[in-house]
Amino acid sequence: MGQVLIVAECQDGRLSDATQELIGRGRELAQATGGTVTLAAFGEGARDALRDADADVAVVVNGDGVQQYNPEVYEEALAAMVEDRQPALVLLSNTTMGMDLGASLAARQARPMVAYCTALWRDDDALLATSQIYGGKLAADVEVPDGAVVTVIPGSWPAAGSSGSPRIEEMPSPAAAHTRVLKVMEAESGGDVDITRADILVSVGRGLQDPDNLELADQLAEALGGVVSCSRPVVDAGWLPRSRQVGKSGKTVKPKLYFALGISGAPEHLQGMKDAELIVAVNSDENAPIFEVAHYGATVDILDLMPALTERLEGRAG
Amino acid sequence: MLRTLLMALTVAMVVAAGALFARRVAAIVGVMRTARPTLRTDRVGERIQSVVEHVLLHRRMFRITLSGVLHYFIFSGFVVLLIDIVETVGEVFVPGFTVGRILAPLVDIWVILVAIGILLALYNRLIIRPARFQGSDEKDAFLILGLIGAIIVGIVIHDSFFPFVAREVLHVPDPVAHAHFLGWGLSRLWVALGWTGPGAASVGYAFGYLLDMGVVLAFLAYLPYSKHLHIFAAVPNIFIRNLGPKGALLAKPVEESMAIRTFQDLSWKDISDLYTCTECGRCQAVCPAHAAGQPLSPKMVILELRDALNERIARGTAFSAEEPPLAGGVISKEELWACTTCGACQEACPVFIEHVPKIAGMRAALLEEGDIDPNAQKVLVAWDRQGNSFGQPARKRPVWAKNIDVPIKDARKEPVDWLWFVGDFAALDPRVQRLTQLIARLLHHAGVDFGILYESEANAGNEALRIGEYGLFEALALKNIEALNKAQYRRIFTTDPHSLNALKNEYRKFGFEAEVLHYTEAFLELIDQGQLSVSSVPVRATYHDPCYLGRWNGIVEAPRQLMQRLGVDLVEMPRHGAQSFCCGAGGGRIWMDETGITDRPANQRIREAMRLSNVHFFVVACPKDVSMFNASVTAMGVEEEMRVVDMAELLAVAVGLESAEETLLVSS
Amino acid sequence: MKIAVLMKDVPDLVEELEVEDGALPLDDMSFVPSEWDDQALEEALLMKEEADVEVTAVAIDTGDVDNMLFTALAKGADRAVKLVGDFSRTLPNRLRARLFAQYCQAQAIDVVLTGVQAIDDLDGQIAGLVAGLTGRAHASVVRDVHIEGSQVTCVQEYSGGKMAEMQLAVPAVLGIQAARKPPRYVTIAKVRQIQKSATLEEVEAEAGTAPLVTVRRIYKPEAAGHAEMWGDDVDAVAESIVRLLEDKKLLRS
Numbered sequence A: 001m002g003q004v005l006i007v008a009e010c011q012d013g014r015l016s017d018a019t020q021e022l023i024g025r026g027r028e029l030a031q032a033t034g035g036t037v038t039l040a041a042f043g044e045g046a047r048d049a050l051r052d053a054d055a056d057v058a059v060v061v062n063g064d065g066v067q068q069y070n071p072e073v074y075e076e077a078l079a080a081m082v083e084d085r086q087p088a089l090v091l092l093s094n095t096t097m098g099m100d101l102g103a104s105l106a107a108r109q110a111r112p113m114v115a116y117c118t119a120l121w122r123d124d125d126a127l128l129a130t131s132q133i134y135g136g137k138l139a140a141d142v143e144v145p146d147g148a149v150v151t152v153i154p155g156s157w158p159a160a161g162s163s164g165s166p167r168i169e170e171m172p173s174p175a176a177a178h179t180r181v182l183k184v185m186e187a188e189s190g191g192d193v194d195i196t197r198a199d200i201l202v203s204v205g206r207g208l209q210d211p212d213n214l215e216l217a218d219q220l221a222e223a224l225g226g227v228v229s230c231s232r233p234v235v236d237a238g239w240l241p242r243s244r245q246v247g248k249s250g251k252t253v254k255p256k257l258y259f260a261l262g263i264s265g266a267p268e269h270l271q272g273m274k275d276a277e278l279i280v281a282v283n284s285d286e287n288a289p290i291f292e293v294a295h296y297g298a299t300v301d302i303l304d305l306m307p308a309l310t311e312r313l314e315g316r317a318g
Numbered sequence B: 001m002l003r004t005l006l007m008a009l010t011v012a013m014v015v016a017a018g019a020l021f022a023r024r025v026a027a028i029v030g031v032m033r034t035a036r037p038t039l040r041t042d043r044v045g046e047r048i049q050s051v052v053e054h055v056l057l058h059r060r061m062f063r064i065t066l067s068g069v070l071h072y073f074i075f076s077g078f079v080v081l082l083i084d085i086v087e088t089v090g091e092v093f094v095p096g097f098t099v100g101r102i103l104a105p106l107v108d109i110w111v112i113l114v115a116i117g118i119l120l121a122l123y124n125r126l127i128i129r130p131a132r133f134q135g136s137d138e139k140d141a142f143l144i145l146g147l148i149g150a151i152i153v154g155i156v157i158h159d160s161f162f163p164f165v166a167r168e169v170l171h172v173p174d175p176v177a178h179a180h181f182l183g184w185g186l187s188r189l190w191v192a193l194g195w196t197g198p199g200a201a202s203v204g205y206a207f208g209y210l211l212d213m214g215v216v217l218a219f220l221a222y223l224p225y226s227k228h229l230h231i232f233a234a235v236p237n238i239f240i241r242n243l244g245p246k247g248a249l250l251a252k253p254v255e256e257s258m259a260i261r262t263f264q265d266l267s268w269k270d271i272s273d274l275y276t277c278t279e280c281g282r283c284q285a286v287c288p289a290h291a292a293g294q295p296l297s298p299k300m301v302i303l304e305l306r307d308a309l310n311e312r313i314a315r316g317t318a319f320s321a322e323e324p325p326l327a328g329g330v331i332s333k334e335e336l337w338a339c340t341t342c343g344a345c346q347e348a349c350p351v352f353i354e355h356v357p358k359i360a361g362m363r364a365a366l367l368e369e370g371d372i373d374p375n376a377q378k379v380l381v382a383w384d385r386q387g388n389s390f391g392q393p394a395r396k397r398p399v400w401a402k403n404i405d406v407p408i409k410d411a412r413k414e415p416v417d418w419l420w421f422v423g424d425f426a427a428l429d430p431r432v433q434r435l436t437q438l439i440a441r442l443l444h445h446a447g448v449d450f451g452i453l454y455e456s457e458a459n460a461g462n463e464a465l466r467i468g469e470y471g472l473f474e475a476l477a478l479k480n481i482e483a484l485n486k487a488q489y490r491r492i493f494t495t496d497p498h499s500l501n502a503l504k505n506e507y508r509k510f511g512f513e514a515e516v517l518h519y520t521e522a523f524l525e526l527i528d529q530g531q532l533s534v535s536s537v538p539v540r541a542t543y544h545d546p547c548y549l550g551r552w553n554g555i556v557e558a559p560r561q562l563m564q565r566l567g568v569d570l571v572e573m574p575r576h577g578a579q580s581f582c583c584g585a586g587g588g589r590i591w592m593d594e595t596g597i598t599d600r601p602a603n604q605r606i607r608e609a610m611r612l613s614n615v616h617f618f619v620v621a622c623p624k625d626v627s628m629f630n631a632s633v634t635a636m637g638v639e640e641e642m643r644v645v646d647m648a649e650l651l652a653v654a655v656g657l658e659s660a661e662e663t664l665l666v667s668s
Numbered sequence C: 001m002k003i004a005v006l007m008k009d010v011p012d013l014v015e016e017l018e019v020e021d022g023a024l025p026l027d028d029m030s031f032v033p034s035e036w037d038d039q040a041l042e043e044a045l046l047m048k049e050e051a052d053v054e055v056t057a058v059a060i061d062t063g064d065v066d067n068m069l070f071t072a073l074a075k076g077a078d079r080a081v082k083l084v085g086d087f088s089r090t091l092p093n094r095l096r097a098r099l100f101a102q103y104c105q106a107q108a109i110d111v112v113l114t115g116v117q118a119i120d121d122l123d124g125q126i127a128g129l130v131a132g133l134t135g136r137a138h139a140s141v142v143r144d145v146h147i148e149g150s151q152v153t154c155v156q157e158y159s160g161g162k163m164a165e166m167q168l169a170v171p172a173v174l175g176i177q178a179a180r181k182p183p184r185y186v187t188i189a190k191v192r193q194i195q196k197s198a199t200l201e202e203v204e205a206e207a208g209t210a211p212l213v214t215v216r217r218i219y220k221p222e223a224a225g226h227a228e229m230w231g232d233d234v235d236a237v238a239e240s241i242v243r244l245l246e247d248k249k250l251l252r253s
C-alpha cells in the first residue's frame, strides 16, 4: 500500500481520541505493505499536537480561515493534498467534519467511499471494512478499493499507543470564497435543561425513594458531565419538573449513554429511551424488565452505587 | 277606559316583543339552514317518548335532587303560567271571561311552588354555590329569577284587585274571586286600606296586569338573547337528539372532511345545541379533563361557540372565512386536545347537547393544519404503517399466541365459532399480554372453538377517528372489514371496549353489521349455559366501568352479573355504570403530553375507590385500564392497599386455572 | 429562490430485518421516507413561510416513491419531481447522487436540502456527494436554515454541544440534522386529495457511472437480548462502569 492520508482533528491542543484511533490502524495497514502515514492537520495549534504522532509526514495547513472549521477551506486544502499525493487510502472520523468532507472529497476526486466504518482490516490481498448500517441493526463487510475514502465511527477500536516524530510540512490555507463562519457558540449551560440534547443521562426512578437522594444523582451527573432525567413517578411526586421525564408521556431521548437507576422499565418508559446508544441499568430486582433493553446491568442498591461511582470518577479526574 | 288602555298596551307590547323574538329566531334559523345536514326527524315515536321522559318527567334533571326539584317547580310554573295568561288577557279583552273555578286555584298553588323554587334556586346559587356554575352567566340567572319573581307577584296583585275592578269598572261577575285564594287574601288588605273604589282598584289592577303581562312579554323579547332560550329550545332539541347508536361518532361515511372550521361546518343540530344550553354546568361537573385541571370545560365549549356565533350574527359575519377559525381560535387547541371523548358530558346534559362530535370535528381541523401532540403524531404514523399504536411490526401482533400451551386457530384459514378481535393493547402491551393469554386459556378450558385474525387484524380505528383523522380511521376500518369478511365465524367478541365500539357502531357505515360482544358478556353467557363452571371468589371489590363499554355501549349489567356469578362482593363507587368516571386514556389522550394535568383522572378514581370501606380490589375490564390504573397505584404508592385486577384474573381463579395466591387475590 | 429537497425512502427499521444469503431481500421489505429527509423537507417548508422560495421535492424512482412525493405536496411543497429511468431498489448512493446532481444543475437549484444521513448510505452521504459533484458550497449536520439575500445561513453542530453559525453563498447544499420544528403531520385524506388533483413531474434521467464498492456480505451483529450483568458488588460494579465508559470514550478529560 502506498500512502495512508489521515485527516486529523484537534481538541484542547491534543489530537482527538478519534484521530489517535485512525493513526493506530493507519500505521498497522501501512506497515504491512511498506507504505507511509501522512497526517493532514489545520491551524497553528495542530503543530504541537502532532509533534509526536506516529506518522511519517504531517502537513499543517495554516493561514486565514483555519482556526475555526470551515468546510470550504478545509475541503480545498484536502483536495489539493489528495490531488498532489494520490494516497491509497484516506481516513476521516465520522464526526461533523468527516460527514462534511468525506463524501464531497470522494465525489470530487471520483474516489470510492465507505462510510460508518467500524472495522478495517486486510484479508489476503483485499482491504476490507465493516460498515455499520440500518441504525446499527446490520453490518456490511465491504471491499475497500485502492484510493478509497473511509469515514470511521469514533471508538471503533483502541487508539494508537505508539508515537513518532513526523516531518512537518506547511501548506498555505486556500481562500474561502463562498463560506464564512459568523460565530462560534459553546455548549449552552444552565437555563432549562433539554434532556433530548444531552449526550449522557443519569435517569432515576422510584428506586430513588426520597427526594433528598436526588443530590446523589446530581453529583453523579456532574461527575459524568451529564444531565439528570427520570421516570414518571418521580415527576408525579414533584421531585423533578416534567421537562425531565423520559417516556411515552414525556420526552424521547437518544443519548450516547443512558443510566437507568432504580427504574423498573415499564413499556411506557422504554418507549422513550430504548434507542439510546448505550444503556446501563441498575436495579435491585434482577427480573426488572429494564434489563431486557439494557446493554449492561447490575443488581446493586443505587443509593450505594451512586456515591461510590461518583467518588471513583472524581478520583480519576483529580 | 281601563280596558282600552290595557288592550292598546298589550297589543303594542305583543307586537314589539314578537318582532324582537322573531328577528332573533330568524337569524338563528338562518344559520341552521346553511349548516351541515343530519337526519333527526326519523323515528318519531321514539322521539316523542324521549321528550315525555326528559321534559315532562325530567329524568336526567332529577340526578341532582335539589336542582331537579327546584327546576320542576319553576318548569311547571311555566305551564300554569299559560292558564294565567289566557285568563288575564281574556279578562281584559272579553268582558266576563273566566277559566273556571278548577283551573283558577291551580294558578295560586303553582305560584307558591314557583316561589319555593325561586327560593331554592337562590339558596343553591348563593349558599351552596356548586362549582359547575363556574363560568356560567350568573347575572343572567339572577335576572331571570327576578323576572319570574316579578311575574308571580304581578299575578297575585292583579288577581287581588280584579274583584273590585269587575264590580266597579267592568260591571261583570267574578265567579273565581275566592278561587284565587292568594289574591283573595291580599284583597282583604285593600279592603282594610279602603282601596276598593274604581280609581284605586283600576290603578292597582293595571299595575299588577302590567307587571304580569309586561314582564312576560319582556321575557319573550329577552329570551332568545339569553340562556333561557332553552325554555323554547329544550323541547325541540330533545326531540332531535341523537337516538343512536350512541357510540357512533359519525352516522355516515365522510365525503370531504369532518373538520369543523366555521359555523357552517357544524350540523344544524349543533347550532340548536348552542342555543339550548342552560349553562347548568352538569357537563363540567363530570368532565375528567376539567377535574384534572386542564383548560377544558364542555360547558364553556358550548358557551364560547354560542357567544362567538352571536357576535358574528350581530356583525353579519356568521359565515365569513375572515373570522378566526373555531378550532384554535374560538376554542383553544389546549381545550380541544384535553378531551378524552369519555362522553360523560353528553350523558349528563339534561337537554341532550352533543359535545364530543363538535370537539372531534374541531380536532380534525387542527390536525389538517398539522397541529397535533408529537407523541400522538407518532401513534398516527404507526397506525398507518404498522397498524398498531406500539410501532411494532404487524407480524408481532400475534406473538402472545406463540408461546402458550393452548392452540389458537387462525380464523383466516379455518372456520371458528368465536372470532376474537384482540386489540392493540391486549396484543402488544407486555403487561396485558399475560391477561390475553389467560383469556385464551379460559376459552380453551370452556371448550370454545375460537380463533384470531393474526397479523391481519389492525387497530380498530376508534381513537384515530376521535383524534380527528378520518382518513386513517377509514383505512383501518376497511382493512379490518376485509379481513373479517374473509374469515368464517359465528360471532365476534373483543377484549377491548374501544375496539368493541368501533366494530359495533362505527363500522356500520361501511356495511359491517355482525354481532359483537365484550368478553364479559361472552363469559357470562358461557357460565349461564353451563359451559364454564366456576367456584366462588369471595373477595370484596369495586368495578370500574370503561367509558366505551358502560357509557357508550350501555354494557353495565354483564360485568356486574359476571362478578355476581363469581361470588364477588361488589361495592359500587359513587360514580358507576353510565355515570362512571373516565380513567383519562380515551380519545388518544393516553398518548398525549400530560402538561397541565394537576390531578390525573385515574388517580382521582383510585382515591374514589379507596374511600370505600374495606375494598382492596379494583376490577377492570379494559386493557388500557390495566395500564392506566396500575401506573396510578404505582405512582401513588398504594399497591398494597388497592390492587388492580382484570376480570380475566377473577375468572381464572374461579375456574381453577390460577390459584388465588398466585393471582394475589388474597387480601393481605 | 429555488429550493430542492432530495428525498429517498429506506427500509422501515421497525420491521425485523431478515438477511438472506448475506443480502437484504429488499423487495419484501416495507419502505418509509428517510427520517432526516423528512426533517429537511420540514425545514424547507418552514423557510417557505418566511421567504419567497419555491420548494421542490425530488426523488428517484427506485420503487414506490409516489406516496412520499404526494405527501410532500400535501405538506406544502410546490412541486414534486420523480427522476425516472431504469433504477432498482439497490441503486447505490453514488449513482443516486449523480442523478440528483444532474437535476440540480439543470434546474439551477439555488439551495439543496437533504437529510444529513440515511440508515443505508454505506457509500457516502447524499449531501456531501452532491456537493462534491456539483462543486457547490456545502455544510452538513446543520439546522436553522434561513435565506438572506443571495446567502443562506445555518447552524452547524459539533460534538459536545458546540455550534457555529455559518453563511454560504448560493448555490449551496445542506445536510439537515433537524428541522426547527418536528415534521408536520399530514392527514391521509389530504394526501389522497392531492393524489387526485396534482401530478408528479417526471424527468428522464440516466445515472452513468461512478466509483462503487462491493459488498461481500450483510449480517446481523451479535444480538443484545439481555443486559450483560455485572453482579451485585458495589465496588466491582462501579469499577466495571468506569472501565466501560473509558472504552466507549464517554468520560471527560
Ligand SMILES: Cc1cc2nc3c(=O)[nH]c(=O)nc-3n(C[C@H](O)[C@H](O)[C@H](O)COP(=O)(O)OP(=O)(O)OC[C@H]3O[C@@H](n4cnc5c(N)ncnc54)[C@H](O)[C@@H]3O)c2cc1C
Binding pocket: A204, A205, A206, A207, A208, A230, A231, A232, A233, A234, A245, A246, A247, A248, A249, A250, A251, A261, A262, A263, A264, A265, A266, A267, A268, A269, A272, A282, A283, A284, A285, A288, A300, A301, A302, A303, B590, B591, B627, B628, B629, B630, B631, B634, B635
Ligand atoms: C398512559 C401512560 C403514560 C405513561 N408515561 C410514562 C412516561 O412517559 N415515562 C415513565 O417513566 N412512565 C410512564 N408511565 C408510567 C409507567 O407505567 C410506570 O408506572 C413507571 O414508568 C414506573 O416508574 P419507575 O420505574 O420509576 O417505578 P417502579 O416501577 O416502581 O420501579 C422502581 C424500581 O426501582 C427498583 N428499586 C427500588 N429501590 C431500589 C434501590 N434502592 N436500588 C435499586 N433499585 C431499586 C425496584 O426494583 C423497581 O424495579 C405511563 C403510564 C401510562 C399508563
Ligand code: SF4
Binding pocket: B283, B286, B287, B288, B289, B290, B296, B297, B298, B338, B339, B340, B341, B342, B343, B344, B345, B346, B355, B356, B582
Ligand atoms: S367527553 Fe369527557 S373529557 Fe371530553 S368534554 Fe366531555 S366530559 Fe370532558
Ligand code: SF4
Binding pocket: B276, B277, B278, B279, B280, B281, B282, B283, B284, B298, B299, B302, B345, B348, B349, B350, B351, B352, B353
Ligand atoms: S351543555 Fe348541557 S350540561 Fe352542559 S351546561 Fe349546557 S345544558 Fe348544562
